[in-house]
Each structure stands twice: as structure tokens, then as C-alpha cells.
Amino acid sequence: MSRRTPPVYQRGKYWLAHDERADGSRRSPNFYVWWYDSATRRERSSSTGKVDEASAILALDRLYLADKGEAPAFCHACGQSLAQAQTYLLTDAIADYKIEWGDTRVSADTIAGRLAHVVGFLDAEQALATEGRFGHATSCAAACSSVFVHAFRAWSRLQPVEWRNGKGEVTVSRIRSPAATEASIAQLIAVLNHAANAEPPRSDKRPIYKPLPARQVQRQRRTRIGVEELAKMFAYAAEPDRQRGSLHAFLVASVCTIARPGAVVDISVAPDRQQWWPGAPTVDLNPQGRTQNKKHRALLPVLPLLDRWLRAEYATYMALKPDERAGRGWLVNYHGRPVQDVDRAWDTMLTKLDMPTGREWRPYVLRHSLATLVRNRGAEKWDLEGFMGHRAGSQTEVYAIGEFPSVVRALESIISEIEKLAPGAMHRNLTGVDKSSPLTGNLQM
Structure with a gap:
């Protein structure tokens, strides 16, 4: 290898550079990891298969950590730790x-x-x-x-x-x-x-x-929206012949669960996720395989409104051929595919409805506002904490699933008011399916 060009990155005996000819031209666009092999007394190299510098650096780091003679800081003779914060970058x-x-x-x-x-x-x-x-x-x-x-x-x-x-x-x-x-x-x-x-x-x-x-x-969020603003949002999202299905589903799921935006877009009817199935009285915001963390995701009762939307999405999912179901089944989706967030659609909605667009008006305002509305409508502290995931369930609740009745009553009253202010705006538009049998036929959003 020509050493005219300095290494891009180096750790221990390994360095990252291109494989260059004597005239400086590159034999490959990929980065190579180089090292000196003391046994053969020559330089050796291995292609990272990456042209992107960040990806190539990651490849070198992985090789360095896998090399037991390089990464661990201990004495090979006595096994004592030689770890020194002074030398570890x-x-x-x-x-x-x-x-x-x-x-x-x-x-x-x-x-x-x-x-x-x-x-x-x-x-x-x-x-x-x-x-x-x-x-x-x-x-x-x-x-x-x-x-x-x-x-x-x-x-x-x-x-x-x-x-x-x-x-x-x-x-x-x-x-x-x-x-x-x-x-x-x-x-x-x-x-x-x-x-x-x-x-x-x-x-x-x-x-x-x-x-x-x-x-x-942390600056306390002061912005809250009321039922009137929620009704305007639903009316906007439900306008016919508009590409607002993901925003519409996001609003429905947020009102029915008071969940964090990340948990809302993570709701799926796919059986392998084990979050919900037809007839299930609960929806698990924490899917199969996800480890709970400080932002606890609760097991919640399914409100009738959410049940209708979940059943409709399940019918869409089951109408697909088995080999087409992978990656589908998300309640909040864009043409059937999952979304990370609804930020772009949300920003457009705020602008169209002439609402503020500041930081406190991000989608998280739904969770804060609904918590405030529910609390002011008589929800008990214990129920609200459990419903929102602010209190992890006790050992007793592993056996006895909470129904959070005071929160459910408050949410049902909010949903009823939104329906009066924006009639039909909370319905999911269905085509080609008999409303009396929501689990058959083809559905489109």
C-alpha cells in the first residue's frame, strides 16, 4: 500500500485508508482496514465493503473490539486489569x-x-x-x-x-x-x-x-388545547378525498389512549406483535419483544371508537395474501406502511387551521391536553397514572388488569363532544365492505 495519504482513522494497530497504487490512484472505491502483521512482517488489509467514511469507521471499530489481543486492557501473563482512563480516549x-x-x-x-x-x-x-x-x-x-x-x-x-x-x-x-x-x-x-x-x-x-x-x-409545558380545537383537527383530518389517513388514525389513537406519539405510531394489529386481536378488551402499547423502560407503555382497555378502527385495520391486514403481510398492520400508516411520526402532516394541519406552530404545539400537546381534560372531568389520580404509564403496575396488577373506569368515562365524554362538534369526523371511511361485518371484504383508507 502507498502510505502517501495519511490514514482516515486509527485505533490500536488498525488504520483506515484506501488501497492505492504507486501513482496514487485507487484500486477500489471502498475503504480498507490495514494493520501490520508481525508474524509475516508485512502489512495486511481487509476491505470494509464501504465507500461511506462513517460506515467504514464503524467496521474498523468492530474489528478492533473483536481482536482479543487489542481491545481488552489486561495483562496476558497474570490476567490483572490494565485499564487506565488516562489512556482510553x-x-x-x-x-x-x-x-x-x-x-x-x-x-x-x-x-x-x-x-x-x-x-x-x-x-x-x-x-x-x-x-x-x-x-x-x-x-x-x-x-x-x-x-x-x-x-x-x-x-x-x-x-x-x-x-x-x-x-x-x-x-x-x-x-x-x-x-x-x-x-x-x-x-x-x-x-x-x-x-x-x-x-x-x-x-x-x-x-x-x-x-x-x-x-x-425542564420548562413546564403551558399550552393545552380544548375539545373545540380537537374537533377542528378531526374535521380537517377526515376531509374526503385527502391524503390524511395517517394523521386521522393518529388523532383517534391519541384520544383513545393518551399515549406518547412514539407509542401511538407503534400500534399494530399484526398477530406477531401481540398487541391486539379481534374481540380483545385491551390493547398493549408495549409490543412483543420490546423491553419496558422508564417511559412505561401500559396495557389499556379498548374504547369502542378504537375498537372499530383496529377491526377495520385488521380486516385490511387479513385481506392481504400471507406473503404480503410482512411489515403491514400498522394503525397509523401511509399506504399500509409504518411511519416514524406525523410531524409533516401535523405542521400542515396547524398552518391550515391557523393555529400556532411553536415548539409547545408539537404532537405531544395531545397527550398533555387530554391528560388535563380527563383530570378536570373527574378521573382519579390512581387511574390516570396507570393509564398514562406514569405508574408501573404492581405485582397484583400482573394478575388483575386495571380497567381505569374514571379515565374511560372521561374519555368517552370527550369523544361524544367531539362527535357533536364535528359529526362523522371520528369515523374511518370504508369502501367495499359491509359495515355489519367489519372483518370481511376489502378496506381502503
Whole structure:
């Protein structure tokens, strides 16, 4: 290999570069992992099969961790740990954490975003050269110090949160909230503890700081919408001959479950998900195979309105040929396929209805507003906490499923009022099916 071009990335004995001829031309567009083989006394290489630099770096990280002679920090003679936070780079710790834990989680994208913010701080410090205290050479020992976290907080406070389009152009920018900064700090703490908990350990230090408590950094949401606004939203989503089916289903499921937006778009009638089946009195917001976390997803009674929508989607699902059912059955869908969110349709709706479009008017406003409406209509505290997933079920409730009667009564009254203000807006439009037998025939949304 020609070593005229410096490596793109390096860990231990491995480095990342292209395979170049003597004249500098590349034999392949793919990146290669290179290393010196002391047994044969020559350089060896292995193609990553990737032309994208980030993917190629990930391939090198995986190879490094799989090499028992490189990754573990222990003495081969006595087996004692040689883990030293002073020599273990923070960037390496982040990479290892993502491979071994972060990338395997349902919240992988969120984890990656929070850690990318930490790496952004290291990049900014690196760009300051001698004026920067931290940079790419920052070790886990340095990252565990209060000096590091104070510097990170000061830098993060000045960095806006940005959204970019496919061309990389900034389309939306807003001030970063203190809560967003603390979320990145909490993720950084997880990285550093992961390094210390590895077997064998890769670091002998743990962070001496904690993220600031939520009550100190989270701004209380003050915006709530009433039944009148909900009726306007339903009337808009139910307009005939419009491509608003996903928004319509999202509104229905949100009103019937008071669930978080992420849980709403995750509702499916597919049997392998084990969330609902025809005649089931409950819907499980936590599908088969998903581990419960702090954002607990509850097992809820199925309101009649939601039951009708679920039955209609189930009929659509069962009308498909068996080999066509994979990836189908989602209640909130776009032409049968799942959606990550309804943000684009939501923004359009707010604009069309001349409603505010600020941060507090994101889809999450439904959960806050419905919780407020239900509470003010007499829902008992114990029922509301369980219904919203703010209280994990006790051992007794493993056997006795909660029915949350006071919440159900309040929601039924809200649904009834919406029906009066926007007649028919909560119905799902069905074609080619007899309403008296909702589980037969072909359905279209």
C-alpha cells in the first residue's frame, strides 16, 4: 500500500485508508482496514465493503473490539486489569458504547444524536488548537472531571438545535434547551460507566458529576388545547378525498389512549406483535419483544371508537395474501406502511387551521391536553397514572388488569363532544365492505 495519504482513522494497530497504487490512484472505491502483521512482517488489509467514511469507521471499530489481543486492557501473563482512563480516549469509549449497547436499542437514533453533540464539543475544542482544553485526544479520565462537564455545558448552551434537509441545508433552528444539554450529559455518563463496567474494564474511573435534575432544567409545558380545537383537527383530518389517513388514525389513537406519539405510531394489529386481536378488551402499547423502560407503555382497555378502527385495520391486514403481510398492520400508516411520526402532516394541519406552530404545539400537546381534560372531568389520580404509564403496575396488577373506569368515562365524554362538534369526523371511511361485518371484504383508507 502507498502510505502517501495519511490514514482516515486509527485505533490500536488498525488504520483506515484506501488501497492505492504507486501513482496514487485507487484500486477500489471502498475503504480498507490495514494493520501490520508481525508474524509475516508485512502489512495486511481487509476491505470494509464501504465507500461511506462513517460506515467504514464503524467496521474498523468492530474489528478492533473483536481482536482479543487489542481491545481488552489486561495483562496476558497474570490476567490483572490494565485499564487506565488516562489512556482510553473518550472518542473510542463512545464508539465502543454505540457498538456494544447504543446501536442495539430502540432509541438508537436518540442515543446517537446526544453523543454526536458531545463529539461536536470535542471537534470545536480541537479547532481551537492551543486555546482549546479538550479535543480528540481527550481521555476518559479528563471526561470524568467536573472541569470537562462545566466546559461542555458552557459550550452547549450557545449551540442551536438544527434540522437539515437532504442537501445538508439548515431548514429549522432553535435555541437549545438546558434539558437537551443535560440529556447529552446523561448519555456521556452512560458511556463512561460502560467503559468501567466492561469485562475486563477499559477504564478505572467514573464520572464525578450527575446531570442536573429534570425539575431544574425542564420548562413546564403551558399550552393545552380544548375539545373545540380537537374537533377542528378531526374535521380537517377526515376531509374526503385527502391524503390524511395517517394523521386521522393518529388523532383517534391519541384520544383513545393518551399515549406518547412514539407509542401511538407503534400500534399494530399484526398477530406477531401481540398487541391486539379481534374481540380483545385491551390493547398493549408495549409490543412483543420490546423491553419496558422508564417511559412505561401500559396495557389499556379498548374504547369502542378504537375498537372499530383496529377491526377495520385488521380486516385490511387479513385481506392481504400471507406473503404480503410482512411489515403491514400498522394503525397509523401511509399506504399500509409504518411511519416514524406525523410531524409533516401535523405542521400542515396547524398552518391550515391557523393555529400556532411553536415548539409547545408539537404532537405531544395531545397527550398533555387530554391528560388535563380527563383530570378536570373527574378521573382519579390512581387511574390516570396507570393509564398514562406514569405508574408501573404492581405485582397484583400482573394478575388483575386495571380497567381505569374514571379515565374511560372521561374519555368517552370527550369523544361524544367531539362527535357533536364535528359529526362523522371520528369515523374511518370504508369502501367495499359491509359495515355489519367489519372483518370481511376489502378496506381502503
